[in-house]
Amino acid sequence: MWGNSQQEQQPEGGKECIRVFITIKGEQESHKLSVMAPLQLKISMFKRMIEREYSDLFPHEPTFICAKLEDEFGYSLSNSSFVYELLKPNDRLFAIPELFTKDLIGKMHLTHDLNELTFMQKSITQTIVAKLAEADLGSPQTQLEILQLVVPVGFTLQQKAINHNVAMTIKKIVENERLQFLEDQSFQLVTQLLVKLLQFWTNDLIFQDQFLLNLTVDVVESLLKSAIFAQQFKNPQIINSFMSVSKLEFVSAQTRSRIIKIISYLSRTSFSNLYNPKSYEAPLEAPQSRQRRVIRNEVEERKEYVPSMIEQKRPNSNRREQQPRTLQSPQYAPSQSVPQNQFSYQQPQYNQYPQNNNSNQYQYTQQQNRLPSQQQYTQSQQVQAMRRDEFSQSRMSELPPKHPTKQNYDPQSQVFDGLVQDYLNLVSMESNEEMLQFAIQNLSDGIDTTIHQIMDNKEAFAKIVNVLEIAMSPNYFGMQMKILEYMAKNMNEARAKEGVKMNLVKRIMKAFTYQPKEFHNILYDFLSATLKLSDFTVDVATVISMIESPYSRISQLGIKILALMSDPSRLTNNNVAIQFENYIKSLMEWTLDTQRGEDFSYNSLQALANLSLNDQLRPQILYLKGIEFFLKVLRDAYRVDAQRVAAKALLNLSIKSRDTKLTIVSELEDEMKRMNRGEMDTIVQGYLQTLIATRDRALV
Numbered sequence: 001m002w003g004n005s006q007q008e009q010q011p012e013g014g015k016e017c018i019r020v021f022i023t024i025k026g027e028q029e030s031h032k033l034s035v036m037a038p039l040q041l042k043i044s045m046f047k048r049m050i051e052r053e054y055s056d057l058f059p060h061e062p063t064f065i066c067a068k069l070e071d072e073f074g075y076s077l078s079n080s081s082f083v084y085e086l087l088k089p090n091d092r093l094f095a096i097p098e099l100f101t102k103d104l105i106g107k108m109h110l111t112h113d114l115n116e117l118t119f120m121q122k123s124i125t126q127t128i129v130a131k132l133a134e135a136d137l138g139s140p141q142t143q144l145e146i147l148q149l150v151v152p153v154g155f156t157l158q159q160k161a162i163n164h165n166v167a168m169t170i171k172k173i174v175e176n177e178r179l180q181f182l183e184d185q186s187f188q189l190v191t192q193l194l195v196k197l198l199q200f201w202t203n204d205l206i207f208q209d210q211f212l213l214n215l216t217v218d219v220v221e222s223l224l225k226s227a228i229f230a231q232q233f234k235n236p237q238i239i240n241s242f243m244s245v246s247k248l249e250f251v252s253a254q255t256r257s258r259i260i261k262i263i264s265y266l267s268r269t270s271f272s273n274l275y276n277p278k279s280y281e282a283p284l285e286a287p288q289s290r291q292r293r294v295i296r297n298e299v300e301e302r303k304e305y306v307p308s309m310i311e312q313k314r315p316n317s318n319r320r321e322q323q324p325r326t327l328q329s330p331q332y333a334p335s336q337s338v339p340q341n342q343f344s345y346q347q348p349q350y351n352q353y354p355q356n357n358n359s360n361q362y363q364y365t366q367q368q369n370r371l372p373s374q375q376q377y378t379q380s381q382q383v384q385a386m387r388r389d390e391f392s393q394s395r396m397s398e399l400p401p402k403h404p405t406k407q408n409y410d411p412q413s414q415v416f417d418g419l420v421q422d423y424l425n426l427v428s429m430e431s432n433e434e435m436l437q438f439a440i441q442n443l444s445d446g447i448d449t450t451i452h453q454i455m456d457n458k459e460a461f462a463k464i465v466n467v468l469e470i471a472m473s474p475n476y477f478g479m480q481m482k483i484l485e486y487m488a489k490n491m492n493e494a495r496a497k498e499g500v501k502m503n504l505v506k507r508i509m510k511a512f513t514y515q516p517k518e519f520h521n522i523l524y525d526f527l528s529a530t531l532k533l534s535d536f537t538v539d540v541a542t543v544i545s546m547i548e549s550p551y552s553r554i555s556q557l558g559i560k561i562l563a564l565m566s567d568p569s570r571l572t573n574n575n576v577a578i579q580f581e582n583y584i585k586s587l588m589e590w591t592l593d594t595q596r597g598e599d600f601s602y603n604s605l606q607a608l609a610n611l612s613l614n615d616q617l618r619p620q621i622l623y624l625k626g627i628e629f630f631l632k633v634l635r636d637a638y639r640v641d642a643q644r645v646a647a648k649a650l651l652n653l654s655i656k657s658r659d660t661k662l663t664i665v666s667e668l669e670d671e672m673k674r675m676n677r678g679e680m681d682t683i684v685q686g687y688l689q690t691l692i693a694t695r696d697r698a699l700v
Contacts, residue, residue: 018089022050024064025094033057037083043069044079048119050095055127059134063127065098126162129153133168143173144181144190151193155200160209163201167215170194174222177275182228195232198223202241210250217258224265225275234266236432242266243438253419260422263438267431420450424463427470436470444479451486461495465504468511468523481522488526496533504530505542512551524553536561540579547590556600559590563603566610577614584611584620588629602642605633609649618653626653627664634671640681647687654691665692 017036024031035053037046047066054064069077072092087093129150137143146169154166181187198220206213223229245251246259419442426439443450443464454460467483499505508527512520531538543565546558564570571577590596591604611617612626630653633646654661671688674680680688 018083018087018091020087021090021092023092023094024050024054025096031058031061037087039082039084041083042079043077043081043083043086045115045119046083047079047095048123051123051127055123055130059130063124063131064095065124067096067098070094070096122159122162125153126159126165129162129165129169133165133172137169137172140178143178144187147173147194148190151190151197154197157205160212163205163209164211164215167201167212167219171215171218171222174219176278177222177225178277179223179226179229179273179275180277182223182226191228192232194223195229198233199235199238202238206241206245207248213245213251214255217255217262220262221258222275224262224271225273227271227273230266230271236434239263239266239432240434243434246438257419257422260419260426263435264422264425267426267428267435269430420446420454421460424454424460427463427466429466429469433473437472437476440467440470440472440476440479440483444482447483447486451490455487455490455492455495458495458498461498462502465499465502465507468507468515468526471514477516477518481519484519484522484526488522488529491526491529491533493533493535496530497535497537499530500534500538505538506545509546509549509554512549512554520551520553524557527554528557531557531561536565538565540565540576540583544583544586555596559600559603559607562587563606563610566607568610568613571610571614577611577616580611580617581620584608584617585624587611588624588626591629591633598639602639602645605642605645605649609645609652612649612652613655615656618655622653622660627660627667631667634684640684643681644683644687647684651687651691661691668692 017038019034020037021034022032024033031054033050033053035050037049041049047069050069051064051066054061058064068079070093071077071086072094077086077093132146132150137146150166150169154163154170156162182191198216201212201216202220206216220233223233242259242263246256246263251259423439423442426435427443431439454464464483464487467480467487470480472480505527508523508530511523515523538561540562543558543562546554547562549555549558565576566580587604587608591601591608593601608621608626608629612621627650630646630649634643634650637643637646650664654664668688668691671680672692675685675688
């Protein structure tokens with residue numbers, strides 16, 4: 001029984017703490033702190049607890065390792081004893097630090113308690129990497145030495161804080177783009193370890209750790225400027241992991257956009273060095289100092305942001321903001337199932353990765369990842385956004401600003417536009433099936449709101465038309481058709497003319513041969529809209545290929561377009577007229593081919609009638625027995641409109657040639673008799689009477 005009844009502690013309780021005052025003796029000054037010591041805690045583990053408290057309260061002080069504890073009379077406390085055996089409330093203790101010398105092993109107070117050794121190793125490691133993450137890393141040579149030390153530390157599943165601080169340290173080293181060491185054979189081992197570490201984080205940890213995800217993206221963006229790193233880092237699993245993590249709800253739109261840029265860059269078949277090393281002229285500036293220079297007005301405007309690990313609160317830091325712990329606080333209470341010889345002071349759960357980690361099944365909860373405050377989040381992202389330009393501008397093509405007619409831009413929509421650009425970059429024949437599926441799925445989700453911006457942009461349109469040539473699995477047919485449908489419905493004149501120049505007509509026709517039948521109606525609408533809005537500015541050979549297509553709708557569309565293209569107003573350009581020269585005979589054959597249908601034959605006849613007005617093409621029509629051809633149509637066609645066109649064509653052939661008129665009229669004996677009997681269509685009769693009248697004037 002101890003004196004004050006309010007502070008009496010029963011050792012048998014096993015769940016209570018006492019307050020102890022600690023004085024840590026330093027070489028020049030001492031630090032004082034008070035801690036709540038669990039009664040069932042061993043003295044050896046109580047020392048480790050003091051080390052952690054010291055690290056949290058005095059983060060900028062040298063690393064402290066407790067060699068032993070002494071009471072106020074100078075007696076050393078036994079490591080194997082329990083707190084309740086040696087201490088009472090408000091006791092004052094002195095913590096004696098280890099003396100670090102060259103002969104470190106010989107001077108340290110070693111212990112054979114494995115629990116204590118394990119915890120000491122974790123505590124020291126976390127303390128050191130935390131200090132490195134906040135420190136000025138010095139010259140480039142010193143940074144490389146630090147890199148060799150911290151990279152192996154990052155291979156841990158036990159403590160998130162260690163990985164966070166390792167990632168922050170690596171980020172500080174590589175963000176200056178001094179990446180020549182990756183090509184140096186003497187640093188080959190650290191290069192391989194760095195690649196493996198980032199692959200380990202990407203494949204296993206970033207799905208459950210938003211902070212590590214953002215830092216990993218930062219580091220990878222910087223390192224991908226090295227061709228050596230890009231070649232070693234790239235593999236299908238990495239690309240799949242990035243695609244999977246970009247779909248998680250906790251990933252911000254801006255981070256998702258950066259991830260898609262990385263995926264797009266990794267889809268390339270070859271890489272080159274893009275880094276521009278910054279000279280070392282002054283000590284590196286701590287991240288906090290850089291953050292102070294951020295313009296506050298710009299910070300307020302930012303809506304999407306990515307957290308920086310340097311702003312993350314470490315566990316148990318900022319004690320004044322925490323609620324005071326009482327003797328009944330469960331934080332230090334030992335579990336009933338834990339043996340008394342084991343340390344019961346455990347780290348908070350949010351600093352631990354799940355033990356059974358499965359990279360294919362990811363679940364994110366707020367309990368596993370504590371987010372920083374809004375202000376911290378925003379400031380960090382503003383700093384990162386100011387740096388992140390050369391990687392995307394150098395090789396990952398960016399599209400121009402969104403819809404030019406909009407006056408006010410919403411930051412959220414701007415970020416989404418950036419995502420659309422990134423998805424479009426993946427729609428390439430160089431992308432693998434998974435990347436294409438990922439891009440198609442995300443594009444189809446927002447195509448109804450983004451199609452206008454895409455169709456108003458030359459580069460975006462050039463990329464999205466690649467959807468035509470992609471062969472997807474049946475599960476993605478609906479998404480692919482949705483994109484094509486919106487493209488057809490929102491086609492405009494500028495994109496249509498641009499599409500004709502990039503052989504879009506031939507590409508659509510080719511898509512008919514390998515895309516499923518479900519696509520044919522949409523492809524036809526897409527083809528029709530492109531040709532119509534381009535004012536049929538295609539060459540004759542392309543239209544002839546449409547006519548010869550095995551698909552009847554394309555063939556019918558082609559002959560209609562050919563009839564329009566043969567209009568005399570369009571043939572003023574000799575370059576267009578001469579293109580018909582090789583297809584006169586084919587048009588005659590198509591006109592007489594009854595199997596293609598009446599409309600097809602009529603349009604062929606109309607094209608020939610128009611061409612007969614052209615001075616360059618008329619001689620060839622006559623050479624191919626055009627007079628006999630049109631007379632046959634005039635006499636055999638049962639459609640009156642076809643007879644009218646044939647009569648008009650005969651009149652056209654007679655222009656500028658007296659001999660041709662005489663020849664035609666000499667063949668119209670039967671038609672004259674029908675005219676006298678009133679058995680002929682009035683319009684046909686008008687054309688023939690004009691022929692006869694001009695013949696008579698020619699004879700006179």
